[in-house]
Amino acid sequence: MNDGPSSSYSERETEASPSSWWRRLTQRLAGGPRTREDLNDLLDGAHESGLVDSDAASMIRGVFETSQLQVRDIMVPRAQMVIVERDWPLDQLMREVVEAGHSRYPVIGDSRDEIAGILLAKDLLRFTSADSERFDLARWLRPAVFVPESKRVNVLLKDFRKSRNHMALVADEYGGVAGLVTIEDVLEQIVGEIDDEHDESESAQILKQDDRRFLVQGLTPIAEFNEYFGADFSDEDFDTVAGLVMHEIGHMPRRGESVQIDRFQFIVQRADSRRVHLLQVTLSQT
Secondary structure (H helix, E strand, C coil): CCHHHHHHHHHHHHHHCHHHHHHHHHHHCCCCCCCHHHHHHHHHHHHHCCCCCHHHHHHHHHHHHHCCCEHHHHCEEHHHCCCEECCCCHHHHHHHHHHHCCCEEEEECCCCCCEEEEEEHHHHCCCCHHHHHHCCHHHHCECCCEEECCCEHHHHHHHHHHHCCCEEEEECCCCCEEEEEEHHHHHHHHHCCCCCCCCHHHCCCEEECCCCEEEEECCCEHHHHHHHHCCCCCCCCCCEHHHHHHHHHCCCCCCCCEEEECCEEEEEEEECCCCEEEEEEEECCC
8 A cells, every 4th residue: 555655746846857857858869859949948948847957948049049150140240340451550550559448459451352361459469569560460360260150150150160260251242341250259259248348338338449339338328328429319218328229220130220310429349139239329410
């Protein structure tokens, strides 16, 4: 008589265990998941059963999504590329590198379609302004890697790992430069936003770049934006600059999308599927 209840409890306990859950699920999908929805169901079940936490589930979904994304979906558009010019003197190069805070820069010739190579910021560390006369930029250029806009992001990540490159120029169908993509752009699709010590914009709502360009946090209150720029946007329908931009564009914008509102051009610098993180604001010339 004792065997009955004990056996029933043991069965219930086994049913609830992660190993049993996984066994049942793999048996159910023995022929393999047939759709992306099946994969998401697997992941939802694993999360609900405590097999993976929410961060891990988010990263796994990011891995799934990389196979559906193309390079054009995550690249930095041509107009927003931070570049240096082949004929710049050493002191001008150093100013740009210090101000931008990136580790790699495309070097252009007569136009943005003429890429002479890639400059690594660390290669400038051995020089001072006194070395201007003997500095030869061509000597320090690394070969540029080009990828098509249509390349799948998961394939690009494999290429980055194999070649140990961290940056690639994106070529359009006519052979021109459409933008650039870095290994960080790819990894952010999986793990979320990655910031480093150069991301000053994380600690400032509005950061001035030059006389006409500013970096503005998406969550900057409309009232604060108005006070800084002398604007008069209404905050009755939305509280933040991101809300204003989303309203004007009409959907959740991707990185690189832009909209002109009065004398301000807003370009989305960072965004995910839930919100706009960072905008570049350019004042129209009057």
